Amino acid sequence: PPAAALAILSPALLPFLSYAPAFYCLACAADAVVLVLLLRAARPAGRPGRSRAGVWAWIAGVTLLGPTAYARYDLMVTAVAVGALLAAARHPRTAGALAGFGAMLKIWPALLLIGTARGRSTRTVWTAALVTALTLAALFAATMPGAFAFLGFQGSRGTEVESLGALVLHVARQFGWEGQVLLNYGSMEFAGPYVHLVSDAAIVLTVLVFAWLLLWRLRAAEWTSATPADAALTAVLLFTTTSRVISPQYMIWLVGLAAVCLTLRATCQTPAALLALAATAVTLLEFPLGFAHVVASDWLGLLLMAVRNGLLVAASLSACRALWRSTAPAASGSPERSVRSRRSGGASAADDVTTAPAVRTSASAP
DSSP: OTTHHHHHHGGGGOTTSOHHHHHHHHHHHHHHHHHHHHHHHHOSTTOTTBOTHHHHHHHHHHHHHGGGGGSSTHHHHHHHHHHHHHHTTTOHHHHHHHHHHHHHHHSGGGGGGGGOOTTHHHHHHHHHHHHHHHHHHHHHHHHSTTTTTHHHHGGGOOEETTSTTHHHHHHHHHTTOOOEEEEETTEEEEESTTHHHHHHHHHHHHHHHHHHHHHHHHHOOBOOTTHHHHHHHHHHHHHHHTSSOOOGGGHHHHHHHHHHHHHBTTOSOHHHHHHHHHHHHHHHIIIIITHHHHHHTOHHHHHHHHHHHHHHHHHHHHHHHHHHHHHSGGGGGSEEEEOOOOTTTOOOTTSOOEEEEOOBOOSSOO
């Protein structure tokens, strides 16, 4: 995405350092920004509806991912996404602008918009996101030739060795499949017979999960204070798990969203968040520590990928089930921690949570 150029060029902000040290310093700064945002969201200690579990989840997740977290610009994107979710309650325009900016950095922050409460909140956040994204797109298109060339490259991508679909090809190699692993578009991908079928199947899965998210959005009858964050984690989990490429740094997205969920006591995503953290720990074992085994498709590489991707599948299924049940019409009469959805803005991730019966939002608004 075109705004990625800002992250790539950002080391110029520290001219007294060479590129690599400057980049690491800025990645550490992004890490610190997320930590401060989570600490602020959890304060004061004992605040109703808040927990410091998200702070510890972030610390653990970044540590578990290892040096990869600081060697990619995904930490910076995650900081923008966390800021957007935590700003949504009192500053919806800011939240929308951050989501729009994040989408121009790396696309996936656009998924944060799926869980906004119906009514004015959605209109405000979505409008701000759209205006920000279109403004940046126009600016980059006018000043940066080839700013959107990346869109054309996606059709040429294959099945990356760490993806869910790659498990089929790893197993096939044990039975004489003649494919090989090649560097393509910056990642190690399978090449050979039937790879295109696996890639096409991944695209179909992505379309299906997108359809499920739309169905959930149409059927959801109530929003708690945690629903925007819960929906964001679910959406990013689904799209990460079904993607043709699951690079190690993608896990930092899940860690950030899981941390926001765990900051909110009303969240329904605690099991999914913990599974995502477990998958992050296994990711360190497969990259960089065991990546040679993954590329070779030997028994250790196959085991690592089966465990990591199995945890992602389990997290995705858990997240979908919990999100559906927490917002379904049948749940609207059950006592739970929730907030009243106001006509002026609805519930969002930074509202205070009260112990009261859930209140259904209007299902007639978009």
